[in-house]
Amino acid sequence: MTRNVVVVVMDTARYQDVFPEDETVAPTLESLAAEGASFDRAIASAPWTLPSHASLFTGTYPSKHGAHAGHKHLGDDLATLAEAFAGADYETVAVSNNTWISDEFGFARGFERFRKTWQYLQADTDLGRVARTNEGREKLREVTRALFDGNPVVNALNAVYGQFVRKREDSGAHRTNEWIREWLADRDGERPFFCFVNYLEPHLEYRPSRETTERFLPEGTSYDEAMAVPQDAWSYVAGDLDLSGGDFEALRTLYRGEIAYLDDRIAELRDALEAADEWENTVFVVTGDHGENIGDHGLMDHQYALYETLLHVPLVIHGGPFAGGADDRLVSLTDLAPTLLDAVDVDAPAFREQAQGESLLDDDREEREHVFAEYLAPQPSMEALSERVGGLSEDVSRYDRRLRAVRGDDWKLIRGSDGSRECYHLGTDPTETVNRLSTDDEEGADDGLNERSIDATKQAETLDGALDDWLDSFDHADPESEATMSDGAAERLEDLGYLQE
Template identity: 60%
Template sequence: MDTANFPAVTVVRGQTDTFLTELVAQGTEYTNTFGSAPWSLPSHASVFTGAYSTKHGAHAGYKHLNEAHITLPEAFQKNGYETVAVSNNTWISEEFGFGRGFQTFQKSWQYVQSDIDLGRIARTEEGTDKLTTLGRELFSGNPLVNLVNAIYGKFVRYHHDDGAKHTNEWIDGWLTDRDDSDPFFLFVNYLEPHLEYRPPEEFAEQFLPAGVSYDEAMDIPQDAWGYIAGTVELSDRDFEILRGLYRAEIAYLDHRIGELKALLEKHNEWEDTIFVVTGDHGENIGDHGLMDHQYCLYDTLLHVPLVIHGGSFTDHGTIDELVQLTDVAPTLLDEVGIKAPEFREQIQGRSFHPDAETEPRERIIAEYMAPQPSMDALEKRVGDLPDEIDQYDRSLRTIRTEEWKLIRGSDGSLELYDVGSDPEESANVADQHPDVVADLQAELDEWVNSFEHAEHDGSVSMRDETKERLEDLGYLQ
């Protein structure tokens, strides 16, 4: 089989808009795709390794993808591919173990690539504190690079979007300069839509409720942790407006992904490219009494889009079989005929390639290994926590079929949903169906005991500037 190029474009879950509608019409859409975790770091680790959190070990309790696992870009690189990543999310960076296998790793939050993030200082410090901190950090590493990045973070990047525009500009330059004799694997993580939702005004106007101005919408509090802790109140109308902003961000990103396709066409790469659009997680916007993408394993966070265009995935329409993000890696390897036996040995997913001799999934499994943010981090942010917040201080696992979904907590909690008739997961029917609960628990236990679990020595540390940038994005540490 001829080799092909692989831009794996990561977006978050939401409404499908113009470009993706066109892509679905020409490719294949997998409408029942689920992540293996509800937030960026463990979900991406599963995409890169084909394994679940318990096996790959990257989660809130250990925030690093360790070297015990081969990554998908390593498999491509070993087979002659140029491997390139462009990330807009601090979690998806070399510092957290995601650089392995990539010959080029572009961090879009920096104008000039550096380990020092002075843009964070420009965004988070005020007054004399800003000047003092900037002066101290300016001379760490390359002072000129640090100054350029600080200016870029303060005055340029966040005045446009969360990085999609700059990302596409960089990819355009890379496609112009690259040696096109080699196939490539390009991974792109776009951050839109992500709290805070701040789409361009011309997109927001298409989705906001009647009579709501852009300025009014941008004044709605977007403090997820304050809302969860009860220090910030949001009405049904507020959530309606926030959902409008969320849909607007999706529409804006749809525009940018369409622009990426146009770049591939411009550089004569589109016809030879397998183009994958998926998301690492979804979002709660008042759903289940939550905001953001933490503390639960409901489908609002796990159900993600997956559209593939090109090669064997042309004109297959819509497929509603269960698929997981752990399945993407073996599927892509099958498409280009890469064997990668060591990598495939660690994979817990299964190929859904049209020519693969695999049975359709009967279940999906997802894990939330530790709360993120922890209760201590949340308390530092919002102050004293109400007693009901204690319910989130737990780990979770779920097993889901097309009919039933069981969520089991480390605190002994059990939730069962008849997702066939209750897709909103609004009624816990565990007490009414003890036999179903018992069967799913036994199946989940069998799965947990069927493989070796990750072991970690010591703890993971991160640079102060990284921690503060994550907190700037809403990830409390």
């Protein structure tokens, strides 16, 4: 019998808080990792949702697939993983809790059913913005205009649900699991299935339950006190919000509480597959699309940087050929798609031809020397950030740049379009605190000529060459093309902290 494939993305889950050394946060994932395989050095190709999911769906990096802050859409010139499975006669379904991952941004191709949990009844018209308009006559005008764009009853119901009901319980995980249980019960079972799920819980704002959070709280901090800490990432980045070390410690406990809650929902999803008698015949994947900065590097949220806090993500695969326990190979999330095709013997030659990732099940694959990550345009743009917080200082304006990173086993280089270069020795500096190319750091400089800085210069030159060779090895997407989004989508994204121009 052909195996099913389930891919679960824990949106905004960084490795260090899913599998911390000091405590157990995600026991379900730890169990799945012990029974299956955990790839403990998995690196996302981008630090935020849109480009990272596009890489996961196509097996390519952002420069090739072209979906990023400057072009907010996955074009149809590359095949998607869902299309590859559909071509092999798989039933393909998706449930998304993140507005970026929807038909509007090009992610529904290949799926027979695509469920958007921010709508109570699935519809093309989105009215989540209606309840957030101004009061008085302006609100009345907006309601009147929007209600009659499509089915007015459905539109009104979705508006009320999206604004006042959905967020009371969680960010959609509970309803996601309910829908999947119903779908599993109703399907005919003749075809294998590919099911993609995006869970949003670890994303800002952190609103975990008291039950899943209290065990993580630092001594002397109550749940209510932690929940009272401001979570305005953009005001913090702009220097308009002061947060202490204690504040960030409290926010990290809320973040772990969200992960713990989601771990319970993943256990429910596993139970649903078991109840439907599908678990033993399913390759089950859990990963993160990117990580999070919680005061790390002077940042909040997951923008403007390519540090390991944003790129190092969990990757656990259970079922089928995956039973090897911990795997410390250097892995890119672009490897996941060709790996899954191999795991269930799907040919998909066109997809394999385009993919830049390599199957982790390929016995002839050489050990990977480098992985890459890209941040091709700031999101939000400096204009959008300035509109939100007022004028920007020169210190903040430095984020108006493109970034690329290349890392090997121990060394990592981050290169900016503004001429900036950062080089870190991850073996001794996993938190990337000392830029070995900077003469401002005591450990890395003696007029820039001591032995350590000379070694860093040589390593940076090697990584520079590897990055240049990689960039020259494939055709890049057209950077001049444009993509637009609806007003409703833009407003939903602003709710998640993604400011739009």
